[in-house]
Each structure stands twice: as C-alpha cells, then as structure tokens.
Amino acid sequence: MAVVIVTKNKKKCNGCGACKQICPRQCISMEEDSEGFLYPQIDNKKCIHCNLCDKVCSELHPFSIQEPLICLAAKNNDTKIKLNSSSGGIFSALAEFTLSKGGIVFGARFDDNWGVVMDYIDTKDDLWKFRGSKYLKCDIGQTYLQAKSFLEKGLLVLYTGSSCQIAGLKRFLKIDYTNLIAVDYLCHGAPSPLLWKKYLNQIMHGNISKIKEISFRNKKRGWRNFSLIINSEQENIIDDIFSENAYMKAFLSDLSLRPSCYSCSARNGHASSDITIGDHWAINTINPEFDDDMGVSLILVNTIKGIEIFKQLNINSLKTDFQLSKKWNGAFYPQTEEHLHRKRFFKQLLNTNDVISLIEKELKISFWDHLVKHLFFFKH
Numbered sequence: 001m002a003v004v005i006v007t008k009n010k011k012k013c014n015g016c017g018a019c020k021q022i023c024p025r026q027c028i029s030m031e032e033d034s035e036g037f038l039y040p041q042i043d044n045k046k047c048i049h050c051n052l053c054d055k056v057c058s059e060l061h062p063f064s065i066q067e068p069l070i071c072l073a074a075k076n077n078d079t080k081i082k083l084n085s086s087s088g089g090i091f092s093a094l095a096e097f098t099l100s101k102g103g104i105v106f107g108a109r110f111d112d113n114w115g116v117v118m119d120y121i122d123t124k125d126d127l128w129k130f131r132g133s134k135y136l137k138c139d140i141g142q143t144y145l146q147a148k149s150f151l152e153k154g155l156l157v158l159y160t161g162s163s164c165q166i167a168g169l170k171r172f173l174k175i176d177y178t179n180l181i182a183v184d185y186l187c188h189g190a191p192s193p194l195l196w197k198k199y200l201n202q203i204m205h206g207n208i209s210k211i212k213e214i215s216f217r218n219k220k221r222g223w224r225n226f227s228l229i230i231n232s233e234q235e236n237i238i239d240d241i242f243s244e245n246a247y248m249k250a251f252l253s254d255l256s257l258r259p260s261c262y263s264c265s266a267r268n269g270h271a272s273s274d275i276t277i278g279d280h281w282a283i284n285t286i287n288p289e290f291d292d293d294m295g296v297s298l299i300l301v302n303t304i305k306g307i308e309i310f311k312q313l314n315i316n317s318l319k320t321d322f323q324l325s326k327k328w329n330g331a332f333y334p335q336t337e338e339h340l341h342r343k344r345f346f347k348q349l350l351n352t353n354d355v356i357s358l359i360e361k362e363l364k365i366s367f368w369d370h371l372v373k374h375l376f377f378f379k380h
C-alpha cells in the first residue's frame with residue numbers, strides 16, 4: 001500500500017515535499033489546504049506504486065536521537081550582521097564559510113508577495129535574503145533536488161532549515177554526502193502562510209505590494225524585547241514588541257502552527273543534522289558577561305564534521321552547559337502543546353478578513369476552557 005502519509009493523518013505530514021521531489025512519475029503535487037498549509041496530493045492514474053514517496057518520508061521513518069558532542073554560546077564578530085540576525089548571527093558565519101569555499105547556501109527568503117520560499121545562493125551579495133527568521137511555514141519547492149545536483153557535482157553545500165526540513169532532506173538524499181553541511185534551527189513550530197497573507201492584507205488594506213521591508217526580529221529594543229517591523233516606501237506600518245503584536249502572539253501561543261508541529265518527530269536531536277542553532281535565552285543566568293542583549297546563539301554540534309566546520313567560523317564562542325541551556329526555550333519541550341482554541345480559530349480564519357480581532361478573541365482562555373481541558377485530561 002503506497003503513500004500512507006499523503007492521504008491520511010495531517011499530523012504526520014510536515015510538508016517537506018520529499019515525496020513530491022522523489023516521485024519518478026511526477027504524480028505528486030503540493031496543494032494548499034483550508035488552513036493554508038501544503039500537503040501532497042497524488043494523481044492515482046499516474047502512480048506506479050513504487051513506494052519511493054513512503055520510503056523518503058521522515059515522519060514514517062524518523063531519525064534516532066543524536067546527543068550533541070559540544071554545546072556552545074556564540075556570537076558573530078560583526079556587530080552589524082549580529083544585529084540584522086535573529087539570534088547571534090551564526091547562520092551568516094556558516095554561510096560565509098561555505099561561500100568562501102566556492103559553495104552553495106540554501107535558505108529561506110521572501111518571495112514577491114512576502115510569502116516565504118526556500119532557495120539557494122552562490123554569492124555573498126545575496127546573503128541578506130536569507131538572514132533573519134521569517135515566522136511562517138516556508139515552501140521547500142524543488143530545493144532537495146537542487147541540493148542533490150550540487151552535491152553530486154562535488155560542491156560544498158550548506159542547507160539550513162527547520163528540523164523537519166533537514167530530516168526530510170536527509171531521508172531524500174539517502175547518502176551521507178561529505179560535502180553537505182546540514183544545519184537545523186531549534187523550532188517550536190511554524191505558523192500558517194494563509195494567516196500571514198491575511199494579516200498583511202489587513203494591515204496594508206490589500207496593498208501588499210507597497211511593503212518595502214519586513215523584520216520579525218528587529219533588535220532596536222534589544223534581543224529579548226524584539227519587535228516586528230513592517231515598512232512601506234513612505235511610512236512605518238507596524239512597529240510592535242512581539243508581546244503586543246497579534247500575529248506574533250498567535251505564533252508564540254501556538255494557536256497558528258501546522259498540525260504536525262504539535263507532534264514533531266524531528267525536534268530535540270532527531271533531525272540528523274551536523275549543527276543545530278537557536279537562541280541562547282538562558283545565557284544571562286549561565287554566562288551573564290557574554291550577554292550583550294544584541295543576540296546570543298546556542299550551537300549544538302552534533303557530528304565530527306560539525307566540529308571541523310565550527311572551528312573555522314568567524315565567531316566568538318564559549319562552551320556552555322547543555323542541560324542549563326535548554327531553559328526558557330520552548331523548542332526543547334518534548335512537544336508543543338496545541339492551543340485550546342486552535343481548531344475553532346482555523347474554522348473561522350478562511351471566512352474573515354479581520355484576523356487581528358479573531359486572534360485576540362481566540363487567544364483568551366476562560367475558566368470554563370480550563371475546566372473542560374482538565375476534565376478531558378482526567379478522562380483519558
């Protein structure tokens with residue numbers, strides 16, 4: 001029986017698209033569902049039941065756990081790069097290292113409509129496109145195939161993405177290429193691209209094309225008090241601390257994430273990556289002298305190859321305690337808990353243009369909600 005993931009449980013599909021890219025008959029397409037997430041659809045008339053799609057599925061075949069060999073706190077030596085990055089700017093250091101060797105860097109950039117797509121670059125001039133987190137699920141496109149083709153030509157390839165995207169890449173490639181640097185970022189979940197599109201439409205009154213700049217992690221109020229900034233050519237449209245912005249509150253309260261994010265099988269060391277990067281939120285309690293509130297990254301080096309690469313990066317780093325470093329970072333929870341109103345929220349999303357009011361309404365948890373949740377908990 002072919003294609004278990006594709007047709008059944010949405011929680012078991014992270015949307016990596018490895019199945020689509022491996023299909024020898026091109027009979028799988030990625031289609032948007034009513035929540036705005038991409039899922040594979042098969043043209044059964046073309047399917048030859050080779051089962052390759054199931055074989056490359058990282059949800060059906062999760063990787064076993066890797067304990068980090070080294071755990072570090074780190075910052076890019078270039079202050080400007082650090083300030084324009086979400087955490088300590090380690091992605092840029094890895095990308096510069098790869099490009100300096102004539103390699104190729106895969107990462108996520110905005111498209112013409114301010115959606116997010118995975119792409120590749122081969123020059124430092126284009127690096128800014130990937131710098132900075134874009135807090136929505138990105139479309140992988142054909143990038144696993146493209147990465148494979150560069151790897152087979154012998155080029156050094158840096159592929160960065162969420163843990164599920166890296167697990168998908170590794171299952172797709174099958175071979176452990178020595179010229180691949182696989183880097184996942186710590187992730188507690190990715191929000192709906194449909195919500196993002198509707199949010200932009202609301203704040204721009206339909207004129208999304210007028211947007212000039214978006215930063216999800218602007219640090220003018222500090223790394224901890226990061227802000228969402230959206231500018232048009234003429235004016236500043238949004239300048240909100242994350243805790244006061246409706247879109248960011250929905251994301252950080254786990255209201256708007258992809259279903260698979262609530263049962264992720266790739267997080268916490270299951271991505272099969274060489275290096276994992278994220279925010280080192282606990283740094284002020286472990287090594288306060290290293291914390292400049294401009295961004296400190298947590299680096300988990302998972303493989304010997306990762307150690308060799310890390311040694312060559314232009315960064316300032318120090319060893320830090322892994323268990324203590326996990327504090328304050330939701331990506332280390334065993335799972336992200338689905339917001340109580342998620343289903344209700346998405347049922348209404350499709351039919352409203354006032355997503356800001358919808359978010360504010362659905363984020364509120366009443367005493368009754370808590371009671372129902374606990375009754376449900378005790379019954380099961």
Ligand SMILES: Cc1cc2nc3c(=O)[nH]c(=O)nc-3n(C[C@H](O)[C@H](O)[C@H](O)COP(=O)(O)OP(=O)(O)OC[C@H]3O[C@@H](n4cnc5c(N)ncnc54)[C@H](O)[C@@H]3O)c2cc1C
Nearest residue numbers: 085086087088089090091107108131132134160188278279
């Ligand atoms: C949806 C999402 C959730 C996250 N959750 C956490 C978390 O819970 N805890 C934590 O410590 N860190 C989390 N991160 C990672 C964190 O925000 C930083 O991206 C990471 O620490 C790298 O920062 P940097 O300063 O080294 O480089 P930056 O320049 O800030 O990193 C940019 C890197 O992120 C990639 N990227 C950006 N947006 C996307 C996207 N939508 N899809 C795929 N790749 C993308 C770029 O390609 C590039 O590789 C999350 C990131 C995303 C996109």
